[in-house]
Amino acid sequence: METFVIGLSIASILFMVALGLAIIYGTMNVINLAHGEMVMIGAYTTVLATKHLGFNIYLCLPLAFLVTATFGLIIERTVVRRLYGRLLDTLLATWGIALILQQLIRIHFGLGLFGIEIDGLGSDLQNVPVPAELQQAIRVFGANIPVYRAFVFVAALALGAISWLLIFKTRFGSQLRAVSVARNTAAACGINDKRVNMLAFAYGSGLAGIAGVLVSGFKTVSPDMGTPYVVDAFLVVVAGGVGHLLGTMASAGILGEVQSFVATWANDVYGRTVLFTVVILILLFKPQGLFVTKSR
Amino acid sequence: MLKFKDLNVFYGTSHIIHDLNLEIRKGEVFCIMGRNGVGKTTLLRSLLGITVQTKGAIEFEGTEISRDLTYERARRGIGYVPQGREIVPGLSVLDNILLGCNARTDRQMSVPPLVWTLFPFLKDHLNRRGTNLSGGQQQQLAIARALATDPSILVLDEPTEGIQPNIVEHIEKAIISLNRDHGLTIILVEQKIRFARTAAHRFAILEKGQVAAAGETADLSNELIHKHMSL
Numbered sequence: 001m002e003t004f005v006i007g008l009s010i011a012s013i014l015f016m017v018a019l020g021l022a023i024i025y026g027t028m029n030v031i032n033l034a035h036g037e038m039v040m041i042g043a044y045t046t047v048l049a050t051k052h053l054g055f056n057i058y059l060c061l062p063l064a065f066l067v068t069a070t071f072g073l074i075i076e077r078t079v080v081r082r083l084y085g086r087l088l089d090t091l092l093a094t095w096g097i098a099l100i101l102q103q104l105i106r107i108h109f110g111l112g113l114f115g116i117e118i119d120g121l122g123s124d125l126q127n128v129p130v131p132a133e134l135q136q137a138i139r140v141f142g143a144n145i146p147v148y149r150a151f152v153f154v155a156a157l158a159l160g161a162i163s164w165l166l167i168f169k170t171r172f173g174s175q176l177r178a179v180s181v182a183r184n185t186a187a188a189c190g191i192n193d194k195r196v197n198m199l200a201f202a203y204g205s206g207l208a209g210i211a212g213v214l215v216s217g218f219k220t221v222s223p224d225m226g227t228p229y230v231v232d233a234f235l236v237v238v239a240g241g242v243g244h245l246l247g248t249m250a251s252a253g254i255l256g257e258v259q260s261f262v263a264t265w266a267n268d269v270y271g272r273t274v275l276f277t278v279v280i281l282i283l284l285f286k287p288q289g290l291f292v293t294k295s296r
Numbered sequence: 297m298l299k300f301k302d303l304n305v306f307y308g309t310s311h312i313i314h315d316l317n318l319e320i321r322k323g324e325v326f327c328i329m330g331r332n333g334v335g336k337t338t339l340l341r342s343l344l345g346i347t348v349q350t351k352g353a354i355e356f357e358g359t360e361i362s363r364d365l366t367y368e369r370a371r372r373g374i375g376y377v378p379q380g381r382e383i384v385p386g387l388s389v390l391d392n393i394l395l396g397c398n399a400r401t402d403r404q405m406s407v408p409p410l411v412w413t414l415f416p417f418l419k420d421h422l423n424r425r426g427t428n429l430s431g432g433q434q435q436q437l438a439i440a441r442a443l444a445t446d447p448s449i450l451v452l453d454e455p456t457e458g459i460q461p462n463i464v465e466h467i468e469k470a471i472i473s474l475n476r477d478h479g480l481t482i483i484l485v486e487q488k489i490r491f492a493r494t495a496a497h498r499f500a501i502l503e504k505g506q507v508a509a510a511g512e513t514a515d516l517s518n519e520l521i522h523k524h525m526s527l
Contacts, residue, residue: 171405174391175398178384184346185384187366188376190399190445194365 001143003264004257009149009218011256012156016211017229018236018248019163020204026242027180027200030080030090034098035233036226038068038205042212043221044105046128047120056131057217061155064213065206071101072205076198084197098227105223126221134217152214159210164245166203176200235275239282241289250290254278297322297481298343298449303352305335305342305505312338313505315352320449325475325482327496327513331525335505336485337379340453343483344376345369357448370399375447379454379485381438383426389418392426392437396444410478411440414470432463439470449481450474456488471495489521501525 017039024032042064049055049063075097083089107113108121120126134151137144167173178186179196187193211229219225232255240251258278263271282290298320305313312335320326328336342348345366354362361369370376375396384392390407397405412419415436421429426437435455442450455471456464472495474480486492492499493513500510501524508524 174387174395177386178395181386182382182384184344184366185378185382186395188344188346188370188378189395189441190367190370190397191395192365192367 001141002145003260005143005145005149005153006264007257007260008253009152009256010260011252011254012153013211013215013229014232014236014256015156015249015252016159016214017208018233018240018252019160019245020207020211021230021233022204022237022240022242022245022248023163023167023176023200023207024204025237027176028080028084028197029087030084030094030201031087031234032080032201032204033091033095033230034075034101035094035205035208036228036230037098037101038072038208038226039212039215039229040105040221040223040226041068041071041101042209043128043216043219043225044121044126044212045209046213046216047126047221048118050128051120057128057134057213058131060213061210064209068209068212069202069206071209073198073202075205076201080201081194081197098230102223102226123223126216128216128221130217148217152217155210155214159207160245160249163207167245172196172199232275235279239279239289241286241291244289244291247289247291251282297357298483299353299355300339300343301353301355303339303342303350303354305338306349306351307338311505312348313342316505316507318500318507318510320481320483321498322481323475323479324497325471325484325495327492327499328483328485328502329487329492329499329525330502330508334502336502337453338505339502340376340451340483340485343369343451344374367399370445371401373446373448375399375442375445375450377435377438377442377450377452377455379457381431381434383429383434383437385425385427387426388423389426389429389437390422393418393440393444396441399445399447407440408443408446411443414443414473415440430460430463432459432467435459435463435467436470439467443474447480449483451483453485454487455484456486456491468495487525489516489525492516 021032021035024030045064045067046060049060079093079097080090083093105121106123108116108118130148134148136147138147167176175191175196178191179193183193236248236251236255240247255275255278259271259275262274300316300318303313303316328339330336338348342350343354345364350362353360356372361372393407393411394405418437418440429437456467468491471482475482484495493516496513498512499516501508503524509520
């Protein structure tokens, strides 16, 4: 049971990161290799806000969303927008952005050169204080369930629901869906596709930022912490079926639980190995992912 | 109402339209004809600003629009029914129609009553997925979506291509009604001579990206058709 809940929390983080990545990839055909750095920026926003502003983790959630969404918006407007339709170039450019962002954190945004250091940044590992009520455990069916892990799961469910409402029940959502599958037709219907791209990039980045806040509660924060997430999230998107919210959720659930159970049974290395094997098997037997949108 | 002035259109290094000059008058149906690959669809895509590079001018209602983005042209009042319909998968019939409302300057998200008058069938299938309709029904949906943009000119690219005959007749009647009863200016790319003669006031036949022949529909002789359109 405990392993299952830990798996759920891993799946929740994967889902939040993957959802943002899927929205960006689905809308713009851009594989954003700087997406993991949005997780990292979300985590550092939490570190800085708790140290300097006295924020708790709850307040950090909307703050990190705003900060990382702003980063995403700037990246889209300044770099990615100029590279649409050039997949390899966007891969390289976003990878470059990822490296720059990591180094910026390490050198205190360049202020380190002038002897100015910001407490919370740099190469040191950082930890985020978790509120007392989230540090406890509850007993469910005889098992000790960490409250924080359950909180992460609930937060992911809430974000999934909000994203579903945004995508399927709002005017922006139908614009987003139209741009992602029929860009020219959407533009010919009067939809400003560049604005939709920009907002989708910002929203996707914001989701990763929220994941960063939640990760910081059980993982050490460091400048390169985001890198593994972009790989795992991309696996979730591909295995779930590109452009399918439910597929992303199911895929994150399966991969998170597989990793958790195997890591508990053996170790993390086996966990990763089995995870990759499962993804390969899914792609062998369901090349378009677990869920495919059918159309006539 | 619409003028193409010395228009040249390119796809990468391919030069598709050469120094084309055309004028479409308010209230008419103008038919663009020609064999496959002469640049008919490219001309329409250049009017909408879709993935082509152009030189020369496109003047719409007195304003030069060739630098405008596609969505800006749609908001100026150019409604577009693309070849192949391009119904958005995953969206219902209603949501597909409402997409067109994004071009409206009044920001109103409602289906114009004219759509229900022309295509009452759609009203009974609002919650079905647009891509689950038959080809002919999808074409009606694509026209409905373009009408929802509240256009002052409607651009249709082969609207009856590959559609079952009973629906073709309905679509042809709807297009003629839009012009005759509702005064909508229409540009029609069409291969069917019979429909072109029935619907259009004037025509232009393209050949190798240039206007090979043009005039009133009464001048669309069998000789011209044989010369410029037979295989």
